[in-house]
Amino acid sequence: MNDELLQVLRRPPQERADAARNRTRLLEAAARLFAEGGVEALTVDAAARAAGVGKGTVFRRFGDKSGLVAALLDQRERELQEAIIFGEPPLGPGAPARERALAFFDAYLGYLADHLDLVRLSETAAPGARFRIGAYAFWHRHLAILCAHRPDPDHLAHLLLGTVAADLNAELLRQGLGWDRIRAGVASTVDALVGPSSPEAP
Amino acid sequence: MNDELLQVLRRPPQERADAARNRTRLLEAAARLFAEGGVEALTVDAAARAAGVGKGTVFRRFGDKSGLVAALLDQRERELQEAIIFGEPPLGPGAPARERALAFFDAYLGYLADHLDLVRLSETAAPGARFRIGAYAFWHRHLAILCAHRPDPDHLAHLLLGTVAADLNAELLRQGLGWDRIRAGVASTVDALVGPSSPEAP
DNA sequence: AGCCTAACCGGACTTGAGTCCGCTTGTCTA
DNA sequence: TAGACAAGCGGACTCAAGTCCGGTTAGGCT
Known part of the structure; x- marks a missing residue:
């Protein structure tokens, strides 16, 4: 079964290009913060700053901190x-x-x-x-x-x-x-x- | 078995009078806040204010919010x-x-x-x-x-x-x-x- | 190409938990 | 009764999550 297909099934409404870019940036930044400083370093502010986006963006994208972390584990x-x-x-x-x-x-x-x-x-x-x-x-x-x-x-x-x-x-x-x-x-x-x-x- | 005895066993170091008074006041205030506004109304600040004590006192007495609430359930x-x-x-x-x-x-x-x-x-x-x-x-x-x-x-x-x-x-x-x-x-x-x-x- | 609008953006703001530290006071001893 | 000091006090401060809203823009439509 095709990976892309599964992905589409999972996220039906297509995302605007900037939104998708910011999602990626946020996940990368969050992963890096965690890798470097563990769970304590992984705050929403820090992730937003490191990704170069506003805090509001994190919450719009992932709902809450729990959602951001869950997205990290998604794979x-x-x-x-x-x-x-x-x-x-x-x-x-x-x-x-x-x-x-x-x-x-x-x-x-x-x-x-x-x-x-x-x-x-x-x-x-x-x-x-x-x-x-x-x-x-x-x-x-x-x-x-x-x-x-x-x-x-x-x-x-x-x-x-x-x-x-x-x-x-x-x-x-x-x-x-x-x-x-x-x-x-x-x-x-x-x-x-x-x-x-x-x-x-x- | 004697209630007082049990209580003493449970809290060996005796408490200073003002400390005991503040504990009582805090518990009463917290109980009242919860009774009136449910779990949302029960914040540490509100409890401290309602009891007429400082916030620091709550944390010294009960450790954290969880401890305050646990004390409410103690009975x-x-x-x-x-x-x-x-x-x-x-x-x-x-x-x-x-x-x-x-x-x-x-x-x-x-x-x-x-x-x-x-x-x-x-x-x-x-x-x-x-x-x-x-x-x-x-x-x-x-x-x-x-x-x-x-x-x-x-x-x-x-x-x-x-x-x-x-x-x-x-x-x-x-x-x-x-x-x-x-x-x-x-x-x-x-x-x-x-x-x-x-x-x-x- | 130009327009329209829904979606998105970001950062200031609010809220609440927990810390800190200089001041006060109860209690014990002499 | 007076003095000493450990215990207690309180409120300003820090830190992080989550909200809000005026401004911006991607991308479909004509």
């Missing part, structure tokens, strides 16, 4: 999403629900470990921000489908995603748990909750 | 904590771990439903605030003890508490789930995770 998220839709089992279609769920959480924890600070920033920038990020809805739907055989898939999917909340996992690391222990705990939890799956899944 | 939390330590089973000691855990989450969801806005405010005032609130450590230890028969009680207790995070449940309500559905989902999740318990618990 990696998209890779995971595509692996889920089009990839090989067990992450992609074809494996039993339980295996797919386990594969998803394993992959997601890899993503989280690689980008914990940014994910945390985008999830905690404002109350409820986590649930407004586009990707959250995707993960949620995916899991709800995998839990279709359980009583309340919608709710259960939210609870499952709670296990990989960035703020929680940052705290677990701070308390000295390592990623191995986190992985094991999440796996066993997912296993218990998704439970014995029907032989095949969508 | 209700303490009731629940005492019921867990000294109360009747299944909430108090004597019932099997699974029943105690279920009773805890049922009681906690009642508390959460009554005070959702305040709990959410105190949990989301800053990244990681949730885990710094004194009560969180209490709930966590309680659950970890109840999960002692499972592989990683410490981690599991954190994941269980994730199901009652205020921000998540506020979102669930916003999406149209009711408390009944939330209760049922949490109960079935806790049941699956705490699992068949050893016959008695501490």
Whole structure:
């Protein structure tokens, strides 16, 4: 499937040339700021200044700080999403629900470990921000489908995603748990909750 | 057991008279502001002004906004904590771990439903605030003890508490789930995770 | 090519959390 | 009762997110 096509599907209303240029500049500037000074250096003012645009532009383009950071993570998220839709089992279609769920959480924890600070920033920038990020809805739907055989898939999917909340996992690391222990705990939890799956899944 | 004694145990270094008076004034003012204008009216500046103290005093007394709000909730939390330590089973000691855990989450969801806005405010005032609130450590230890028969009680207790995070449940309500559905989902999740318990618990 | 307008731009402004530090006061001791 | 000093006080200050609005411009249309 064509990258360009996917991109178009994702952003239907075409953007004016200057707007697109500023989006790119902002993302580059934000990435640079983060690379150089970590999460603390990544303020909206600094990103706007470094990109040579006004602050208002950032908010028009990305909604809020959380949206700017989410856009930075977009590429990696998209890779995971595509692996889920089009990839090989067990992450992609074809494996039993339980295996797919386990594969998803394993992959997601890899993503989280690689980008914990940014994910945390985008999830905690404002109350409820986590649930407004586009990707959250995707993960949620995916899991709800995998839990279709359980009583309340919608709710259960939210609870499952709670296990990989960035703020929680940052705290677990701070308390000295390592990623191995986190992985094991999440796996066993997912296993218990998704439970014995029907032989095949969508 | 004597209330005063409990209080002393909880706050060993005695407070200067003016400090105690200002604490009371601040809590009263904050409660009033919240009662009148909801969560939006409850800013640190407003509370300080209404209490007739300086802003610095609020931060010295309560650490941050999250701490001020947590102090407002302290009374209700303490009731629940005492019921867990000294109360009747299944909430108090004597019932099997699974029943105690279920009773805890049922009681906690009642508390959460009554005070959702305040709990959410105190949990989301800053990244990681949730885990710094004194009560969180209490709930966590309680659950970890109840999960002692499972592989990683410490981690599991954190994941269980994730199901009652205020921000998540506020979102669930916003999406149209009711408390009944939330209760049922949490109960079935806790049941699956705490699992068949050893016959008695501490 | 020239016009029209919706979209975009940017930076000053508002708001609220959290810090700082010189001044004040409660409390303990003699 | 008086003196010493740790604890407490408060409000001006800093810092960052998010809003607003008058001016500008890309790009479609004629």
